[in-house]
Amino acid sequence: MTNRLLTHLRHVDLAVPDYNKQLDFYAGVWGLTKVAEDSGISFLAAEGSPEQYIVRLRKADEKRLDLISYGAASSAGVDTLAEQLLAGEVQLISQPAKLDSPGGGYGFRFFDIDGRTIEVAADVEARKHRRVEEKEAIPVRLSHVVLNSTDINATRAWYEQHLDFRLSDTMSIPHMGELMHFMRISNQHHSMAIARGPHTSLQHLSFEMRGIDEYMRGTGRLLRSGATKIWGPGRHMAGDNTFTYFLDPHGNTVEYTTELEELDEDTWHPHIYDLTKPENADQWGTANPMNEMIAKEMHNDVDRGVFVAPPV
Structure with a gap:
């Protein structure tokens, strides 16, 4: 690729059997903020970040890494990347489309060489965030x-x-x-x-x-x-x-x-x-x-x- 289509790391999604214990840890002592929860899925934000969430937790029978999400500069960039991955014989999980996760956006998913699910998304609504203050020991x-x-x-x-x-x-x-x-x-x-x-x-x-x-x-x-x-x-x-x-x-x-x-x-x-x-x-x-x-x-x-x- 001649142009850099990815901009930043957005969030990482984890699945765990003991969902409540995991949620208590990340939304408690670790210092994240639970911004949404629905049927065994929770979305955790960092107070200093415009990302809607930086960790997603999901209740599951087995522990696993659900996915890693990266930001793209534009929806056109998302489409371009999907076309390039298809041409490179990368296995797509989904086609570019509107996302129904917090903040919406436009994106798609695919497997990397090791079989991890990767998501790329653009046009996600920024979360209202704030400046983390001096001595405030929570993730930015x-x-x-x-x-x-x-x-x-x-x-x-x-x-x-x-x-x-x-x-x-x-x-x-x-x-x-x-x-x-x-x-x-x-x-x-x-x-x-x-x-x-x-x-x-x-x-x-x-x-x-x-x-x-x-x-x-x-x-x-x-x-x-x-x-x-x-x-x-x-x-x-x-x-x-x-x-x-x-x-x-x-x-x-x-x-x-x-x-x-x-x-x-x-x-x-x-x-x-x-x-x-x-x-x-x-x-x-x-x-x-x-x-x-x-x-x-x-x-x-x-x-x-x-x-x-x-x-x-």
Whole structure:
């Protein structure tokens, strides 16, 4: 594609068996706002974001990633992308049409190379949002999503070819090879990353906080709540963002972050960061060391939604 049709990450939709417990977590201690609910589906917004919602929860028999939604610049761009994906033999789940989710809009869904459901939408009505205030330790917006793939280079190539993602940086270990590719659709260092894992799954969701103080206050609130912390607080090298990772009630990894790097795309050249050097994982040196237990938690469960479109 010669023109970048995608603009930003909109929302991530999760299905879980214990719906009430999951909803209590995200609309409670995690700091999102429930804006709509209907028959076992809830829509959760971030107070600082114009997106109608950034997380959708659905009650289901099995835990799965329902879909990842990206914004497009226009409805014409949605149509163009659908045509390009069809020409590239990508399997569409639906044709471009009006959406009936909060805020409406115009969009369609398709499977990525690993079988995840991806949605692209434009012309969604902006939500009335507000400025998150000083010391208010709630998410401002959805920052990025990280996906586990058994072949990160094939997944990277697919997103580059079909959705015009661009590589920002790579993390590797000399004796193991490449472990993670950071991918962007704007000057934000990454809205998605692809991590090497034993199966297709969600690795983590990341939520942007107002600033360092709010990030630390939020981290403290989660710790006091008894939520399971697996890694952090610290500051990554790739993306230069802060991190603290927790588990939600169904074992999905969720992150508080802030200050994700913005790039000059005209001059940026990707780096390869060697993870045997601890400062490349955590510049500050304040986080507990990355180990196999943390990696196993981030591998998550096998995604039962691969090449199975969500019912809604």
